[in-house]
Amino acid sequence: MLLAIFAAAAVAAQPVPPALPVAPMPNRPAPQAADPATAAKSAAPSPTLIERPDWVRKPNGDDLARFYPDRAQRLEMEGRVVLLCHVQNDGLLRLCEIIEETPPGYDFGAAVLKMVPLFRMRPPDTSKFSVPGDSGFTVRVRIIFKPPEPAPPEPAPPEQQEVIAEVMLEDYVQCYGIVGADLDADPRRRRLIPVLDLLKKSALGVAVYAEVDADTVRARLDAARARPTADEAFGRTCRALVEEWLDSR
Helix, strand or coil, rough: HHHHHHHHHHHCCCCCCCCCCCCCCCCCCCCCCCCCHHHHHHHCCEEECCCCCCEEEEEHHHHHHHCCCHHHCCCCCCEEEEEEEEEEECEEEEEEEEEEEEECCHHHHHHHHHHHCCECCCCCCCCCCCCCEEEEEEEEEEEEEECCCCCCEEEEEEEHHHHHHHHHHHHHHHHHHHHHHHHHHHCHHHHHHHHHHHHHHHHHHHHHHCCCCHHHHHHHHHHHHHHHCHHHHHHHHHHHHHHHHHHHH
């Protein structure tokens, strides 16, 4: 009995070992409720691309001219832009992005983005999509900018056309005489023969508008070949045009 008491006293007298350190638990943020709009968007299906949009309104030629980039228009440069846009429930477009712009660096894409409010589609079926304002459809918008065609010149009055035709006829005749004389001086220059044929046909063709008959034209051609013009400047011009024509063949 005494041994048991002394043993218990010895155990009680021994020092108690310190407790092991425990790391504090981190503070975890309380769970927050999900944003209804974000949840609806994440739950919505992917937008469907409309291949054949039914346009109620699109930019017209005047709109393209109004938004044509200044620098590109001055350079008479053509441009092409393709946008990908989301379609709203009312058929208007939003969230448009440029997916193609040719050529780059001339502000064609920026010009088309400014025209987005001018587009409107017939609203598609929105029953499968629940995000407010968004129909769940996308559409590609293609715009081509082309510089305006120059206005055709006004036709000359009939009497003026006759004068112009006579001037052209005389030029053909005189050039025919120069080329014919060159060929007569050096028959080895046979490459000039098709030039003579072309000048003769041209003279006969324009003579109709100058109201000169074919026999008179042939007589003038023969006379010009027998006695070519002494106008040196005209001779240089004629020979230069002949060489250019021969080199292009």
